[in-house]
Amino acid sequence: MSSSNRVISVRDLVKEYRIAHQGDRPSTLAEAVLARIRQPMGATNRESFRALDEVSFDVQEGEVLGVIGRNGAGKSTLLKVLSRITEPTAGEVRIRGKVASLLEVGTGFHPELTGRENIFLNGSILGMRRREIERQFDAIVDFAEVERFLDTPVKRYSSGMYVRLAFAVAAHLNPEILIIDEVLSVGDAAFQEKCLGKMQGVSREQGRTVLFVSHHEAAVRGLCNRCILLSGGRIAAEGSPSDVYRVYRGDASNVDFSEKGRTMRAQGAVFRNAYWTVDGVPTRELLPSHLATLVLEVDVNTDQSFSVEFLIRDSAGQPVAFVPCGLIYGYTHTLPTGMYRFEIDVDLPIMASGEYSLELISGIPGKVMLDQIEHALRFSVNAPLLGSEGWDFRQDRGQGCLTMNVRDVRSSAQTSARVRA
Amino acid sequence: MESNRTVVAGTPRETVIVPRKGFNAIPLREIWEFRDLLTTLAQRDIKLRYRQTALGIIWVILQPLIGAGLFSFVFGSVAKLPSEGVPYMVFAYAGLMGWNVFQSTFTKASNSLVGNSGLVSKIYFPRLILPFSCAPAVLLDFLVSFGFLIVLLLAYHIAFTAALLALPLCFAFTLALAMGLGLMAGSLMVSYRDVVQIVPVLTQFLLYLSPIAFAASLVKERAGHVAQLLFPANPLVGIMESFRWSCLGRPVSDWGAVIYSGVFALVALVCGAVAFQRMERRFADVI
Numbered sequence: 135m136s137s138s139n140r141v142i143s144v145r146d147l148v149k150e151y152r153i154a155h156q157g158d159r160p161s162t163l164a165e166a167v168l169a170r171i172r173q174p175m176g177a178t179n180r181e182s183f184r185a186l187d188e189v190s191f192d193v194q195e196g197e198v199l200g201v202i203g204r205n206g207a208g209k210s211t212l213l214k215v216l217s218r219i220t221e222p223t224a225g226e227v228r229i230r231g232k233v234a235s236l237l238e239v240g241t242g243f244h245p246e247l248t249g250r251e252n253i254f255l256n257g258s259i260l261g262m263r264r265r266e267i268e269r270q271f272d273a274i275v276d277f278a279e280v281e282r283f284l285d286t287p288v289k290r291y292s293s294g295m296y297v298r299l300a301f302a303v304a305a306h307l308n309p310e311i312l313i314i315d316e317v318l319s320v321g322d323a324a325f326q327e328k329c330l331g332k333m334q335g336v337s338r339e340q341g342r343t344v345l346f347v348s349h350h351e352a353a354v355r356g357l358c359n360r361c362i363l364l365s366g367g368r369i370a371a372e373g374s375p376s377d378v379y380r381v382y383r384g385d386a387s388n389v390d391f392s393e394k395g396r397t398m399r400a401q402g403a404v405f406r407n408a409y410w411t412v413d414g415v416p417t418r419e420l421l422p423s424h425l426a427t428l429v430l431e432v433d434v435n436t437d438q439s440f441s442v443e444f445l446i447r448d449s450a451g452q453p454v455a456f457v458p459c460g461l462i463y464g465y466t467h468t469l470p471t472g473m474y475r476f477e478i479d480v481d482l483p484i485m486a487s488g489e490y491s492l493e494l495i496s497g498i499p500g501k502v503m504l505d506q507i508e509h510a511l512r513f514s515v516n517a518p519l520l521g522s523e524g525w526d527f528r529q530d531r532g533q534g535c536l537t538m539n540v541r542d543v544r545s546s547a548q549t550s551a552r553v554r555a
Numbered sequence: 556m557e558s559n560r561t562v563v564a565g566t567p568r569e570t571v572i573v574p575r576k577g578f579n580a581i582p583l584r585e586i587w588e589f590r591d592l593l594t595t596l597a598q599r600d601i602k603l604r605y606r607q608t609a610l611g612i613i614w615v616i617l618q619p620l621i622g623a624g625l626f627s628f629v630f631g632s633v634a635k636l637p638s639e640g641v642p643y644m645v646f647a648y649a650g651l652m653g654w655n656v657f658q659s660t661f662t663k664a665s666n667s668l669v670g671n672s673g674l675v676s677k678i679y680f681p682r683l684i685l686p687f688s689c690a691p692a693v694l695l696d697f698l699v700s701f702g703f704l705i706v707l708l709l710a711y712h713i714a715f716t717a718a719l720l721a722l723p724l725c726f727a728f729t730l731a732l733a734m735g736l737g738l739m740a741g742s743l744m745v746s747y748r749d750v751v752q753i754v755p756v757l758t759q760f761l762l763y764l765s766p767i768a769f770a771a772s773l774v775k776e777r778a779g780h781v782a783q784l785l786f787p788a789n790p791l792v793g794i795m796e797s798f799r800w801s802c803l804g805r806p807v808s809d810w811g812a813v814i815y816s817g818v819f820a821l822v823a824l825v826c827g828a829v830a831f832q833r834m835e836r837r838f839a840d841v842i
Contacts, residue, residue: 151840164749218572218679220839227572241677244599246606251599258595259678 140230141311141343142193142216147225149186149211149367185211187367188225196341200348200358200375202382204509207364209347210315213237216345217313231310231343234261238315240300245289249280249299252288256303270306277332278302298325305332311343312336316350323530333357351379351449351489352530383489383512391507400505402436403496406473408511418513422485430476430494438498439468442476445493447509454490454533460499484535485515486527579832585681592680596688600663601695615699619655623648626768639770639805645707646803650767652700653798656693656729657791658758663689664737665754669744672842682835683828686738690730697726704802716804725797728820732790735823742834745842765791772808787812790819 186208193199201209214220216227217235242259243252253274257267267274275281278299280291288296314333330353337344337357348354354361354375361378363371371381391406409416411427420426430442441460448454457480459465492511497503527535586593605611623644630636631643638646664686668675671685701722708715744750764786766774774786786792787809793816800807807813 214839215572218570219676221836222572222574224574229570229572230568232568233570235679237677238673242671242674244603246603247599251602255595255599258592259674259680261592261680264591264595
């Protein structure tokens with residue numbers, strides 16, 4: 135519709151953080167005073183870092199916008215600026231309507247206060263008026279399933295109850311615009327589903343505008359009608375969730391094997407490349423119950439015996455399988471300095487279809503880690519429909535199947551009927 | 556989907572977020588809009604303080620009472636300092652009442668940001684709400700200890716005077732002074748945690764440099780020239796004088812000191828709020 139339906143407009147938004155190098159940043163008053171005396175014109179050896187780099191976009195009324203991107207892409211900073219927690223360095227944001235933002239579940243919850251008191255505390259922290267909380271009180275308690283423990287201090291709650299109560303308060307906010315950071319990853323699966331259902335209700339039935347950050351692809355696809363992809367503080371793609379996820383995968387599969395892509399300083403056995411091959415052909419799609427080969431290129435510069443391990447994560451980032459070459463299978467290597475190519479055959483089990491990522495770790499077993507790259511390789515498993523029913527095995531049903539064998543089934547009347555699977 | 560959208564009466568307010576520069580006005584209207592948060596936070600503090608204590612609110616009386624007992628023993632019985640004709644116990648209690656308003660406001664306000672860093676980094680609200688929400692608990696304490704003052708006055712047969720009516724004013728100026736200093740200390744504390752250490756040391760200094768355990772007139776009589784010159788600079792002198800005047804009906808030895816304190820308190824409050832607003836924009840990034 136017309137531009138009068140635009141509720142959020144973001145123009146050339148920049149958020150710059152100044153990062154001082156270690157030891158430079160004054161953390162005590164005395165150091166700060168000394169630094170001012172030494173350099174009266176202000177510190178010069180500070181480096182600035184742009185968490186958001188000229189971001190512009192619009193959100194229409196009633197739209198559910200997903201914001202996706204890798205860790206450190208600027209998603210949370212964007213939400214913080216939009217919810218006015220932190221100020222932009224340059225640019226402008228215009229928001230029409232009342233905003234409530236939920237950047238963390240249970241902010242302001244106090245362990246000593248009872249469930250009832252925390253509902254009021256948390257509600258007013260999230261911007262609800264007292265009357266509003268009173269009106270919604272029963273619904274909140276109902277949703278959280280904690281009525282028996284309302285007058286117990288929340289420090290005695292189980293972590294599940296705590297999270298349920300915290301989310302329940304947030305779920306009953308009634309703003310015109312709702313800003314949500316990765317908060318659906320809490321609680322058990324059943325509660326997550328309930329939260330997702332609630333969010334769907336908020337956006338579809340009540341027509342509220344929602345900005346939603348998540349690593350949970352299914353949730354983003356289920357809730358959002360549009361997505362933006364942030365990468366390095368800039369908008370890398372904008373459009374329908376499936377289009378943006380296609381770009382995201384392409385973007386994410388080009389993993390940075392340079393120094394920047396690591397959280398640690400790599401040395402000794404440094405990964406330079408990683409990819410899967412099936413029958414000698416590189417691929418990013420694997421078939422379950424087939425043999426695949428992981429090819430690693432490793433820069434070796436240590437005289438000690440090292441090993442490589444890898445960890446497979448599902449699309450939500452949860453570890454699903456560990457392939458401990460050294461730790462359990464005992465493959466360690468002592469090699470002269472140079473570049474090596476490892477080919478590791480993996481007999482894949484039945485896996486759920488969907489996106490996975492691979493974390494690479496090298497180290498001297500039991501002593502020191504040499505290199506670690508978290509999402510070194512993204513790949514997908516396209517499981518064909520399984521069994522005679524053509525069942526689509528997806529990640530919400532678990533990530534793999536155990537090998538099994540129904541050895542014996544007999545009636546209690548001892549009639550034997552042997553079945554093999 | 557369009558049809559069953561909740562329609563909000565009137566046109567929704569437009570919020571513009573741009574980098575701020577220089578002086579930031581104190582967002583009084585916004586603070587008013589967030590008044591529910593202010594009262595909820597204040598309630599939280601009050602509820603929490605005496606939770607899991609056996610004596611509860613009695614501590615509010617017990618603390619100054621023990622302090623006054625200690626002062627009247629050390630300064631009254633042992634050192635035999637004069638107490639302007641009032642029993643030392645009551646004399647010290649009236650001083651401590653005023654001191655407690657100052658001390659707890661200053662300490663709470665300066666710790667309010669760092670102590671609620673979770674809120675500051677995850678939720679938007681006018682940050683002044685945090686130090687301001689400390690005040691109701693202080694007021695409650697003051698009312699309880701005032702109730703006990705009445706008991707003391709009756710027990711010692713001290714006459715009530717019309718000056719007692721000015722006590723709310725004394726309270727307000729003490730609060731303003733402590734809040735102003737607390738706002739400055741609190742916003743500095745966000746970046747420099749040294750202030751966490753400085754605040755208790757400073758309050759301890761002030762406790763002994765202000766006429767709480769002793770009478771202000773004593774300094775005039777016995778202290779040296781330098782001390783006589785510096786002593787009136789302490790804004791708490793006038794504050795304590797006014798408290799004793801109001802509670803005990805003692806004549807004020809120096810009205811100039813009282814006026815100085817009042818002006819100092821208002822200036823401190825304004826400067827504190829301005830400094831706070833200037834530093835506010837960095838709080839979430841640094842805390």
